[in-house]
Amino acid sequence: MISLYLAERTWLHGVPAGWKLLALALVSLFVAPFDALAPMAGLLAAxxxxxxxxxxxxxxxxxLLRPMWPLIAILLAFHxxxxxxxxxxxxxLRLLAMVLLANAVTMTTRMDAMMDAVEPLLRPLALVGVSPRAVALAVAMMIRFVPLLFALWEALGESWRARTGRRGGWRLLAPFCIQTLRLSHHTAEALAARGGVPGTLPRTRRQ
Incomplete structure (x- = not known):
């Protein structure tokens, strides 16, 4: 997940995580009612x-958008x-623009900064016994995993083309699922090695 974070600092790195997430939410709400071609083309250009x-x-x-082309083709064929x-x-165009905007947020925002921005919104969950920090971690990881899974699909596609000279297509689904499960397992092990999910009690080992 951390490999998709831009190490080279840009002006967007200096914008607080909360403002970036708020801007992303507002843009998504603002463009949702529009179906005209010109505004969506302008959004993608911007x-x-x-x-x-x-x-x-x-x-x-x-x-990272390459794995989305089959979905885009299905959308175009349906309409x-x-x-x-x-x-x-x-x-x-709207879908491509929103995915790119979400990726811009994740690649310029540290995981801890994203958690700190989301956690205050989740504090009411503490009233029902749910750890806001744990849910904030889940939300931040979900946002971070999206571009990572795109990169994983792209890497599998490149490997398939290198071996066969053809596009993988649906043949990549099985290795993609396997690699996704391995990634989730490694992430769980990393969390456990660092003390587990914040706000929860560590599991006791079986005797």
Whole structure:
């Protein structure tokens, strides 16, 4: 997960995590009602311009969108079948822009900073016996895992093409699931080695 964090500091690193998450939520709410092609094209163009201001390391992460092309093709085919291909293009552009914006937040925000930003919103959960810190960790890890899983799919696809000269497609599903399970297992072991999930009691070992 940490490998997708941009080590080279940019201006977006200096923006507090809470403000970045708030901006991402507001943008997603603002663009949700729009189905016109022009606003969605403008949103994607503005997102790409944002990446350009972050430098070449950030621009290289746009390659993480490659695993989304099958989903984009299905969306376009569905809307073409429904007789509204322009709407399909607008929906695809909105999806691409929001994924890139979410990735911009994760690659410029440390895990602990993201947890500190989310935890105050979850404090009411303490009234019912749920640890806000543990839930904040789960939310931060979920956000962080999204670009990581894209990168994992891309790596598997590159390996398949190197061996066979063809695209993997659905054949990558089995190794992808296996690698995802291994990743979750390694993450759980790392958390356990650091004392477990914050706000919970460690499990006692069986005798």
């Amino acid at each position: 997102t790409l311009a944002l990446y350009a201001t972050l430098g070449r390391p950030a621009l290289r992460q746009i390659a 073409w079948w429904r007789g509204d291909p322009v709407l399909g293009v607008a929906v695809a």
